[in-house]
Amino acid sequence: MEAENNEARQLLVAMIAQAPLNQWISFPSFARFIYRLNPVFLQRRQRLFPSPHWWLDQEEGRPLQPTQMNDWIRAEGHYLARLLRGPLYWWGISDLALSGDGRLLAFRLTPLAGLLLNGLEYGEQAVEEMQQRGPALDVLETGELLVESRSDAWPLIELIEDFAEVAGVRIDRLCYRLAPKSLAEALGRGQKSGNLLEFLGHIAQDEEKSDSPLQRLLAQLERWIASYGRVRLYTGVSLMEVADNLVMRELSATTSVEEQIVESITPTLMILKRQGAERIVEDLKRRGQSPLLHEEEYHGTK
Secondary structure: OHHHHHHHHHHHHHHHOOOOEOOOEEHHHHHHHHHHHOOOOOOOOHHHOOOOOOHHHHHHOOOOOOOOHHHHHHHHHHHHHHHHHOHHHHOOOEEEEEOOOOOEEEEEEOHHHHHHHHOOOHHHHHHHHHHHHOOOEEEOOOOOEEEOOOHHHHHHHHHHHOOOEEEEEEOOEEEEEOOHHHHHHHHHOOOOOHHHHHHHHHHHHOOOOOOOHHHHHHHHHHHHHHHOOOOOOOOOEEEEEOOOHHHHHHHHHHOOHHHHEEEEEEOOEEEEEHHHHHHHHHHHHHOOOOOOOOOHHHHOOO
16 A cells, blocks of 8 residues: 555656646646546555455445546545645645635645756746746847736746846836846856846747847847956955966965965966965065065055
């Protein structure tokens, strides 16, 4: 019975995982779908026994016939409802709608279901859902994005707001502007641009014009992402240059220079933490060495 119970749960979870996220589904309709698809999922082995083994059968005093809808509702239908109302609800996978007497009327899968059942991160879920429902997005010639403020567009709005500047409301739609600054800030926070590119690319594929505002924006966005991180500005640091690799090896052996390196430009030229550089200078002076220092007021950065 334990093996059959495990198999039944796995089969039902696999079927439930195919349901769309964030959409209410009638439980009676879903139960009928399971009944038509696989009515004996709970009694593959039990039907071979001469007497009922499930407590559901024992309560009725007779073997229940899973191929009969009324019997199926008492056993398999009850089992399905308990799965949705029990473990899946406790894990946050399903939301429930109950009648006044406690009957399960409907359920919906939460975004957590996409992660736990299908391995989809929330951003990937948003892309997948919006691709299925169709675009709620227009791109102007200026490159600004107009998004309809409707419930099924919220995943798209959340996705765009991670990367774009808010530009108010225009033509009764939310207006956003993608710019290098907002994009760099998003990437710096660890946001993944792949979901945004995938969604915009999916819409662009359906456009008839080969040089539409969206396609131009997408190309510009790809260039910005490709160039991200190529130029870096360091402040509050020191620049250290040594005569040759031999001197560098000596410094590494006698000081903590390796721990203070922010970025190595060449084997003999590197950017150091400001305080770390000051400690290295003091160490060298104590050893009787006199490093050449360029002070800020004369040469900008030490």
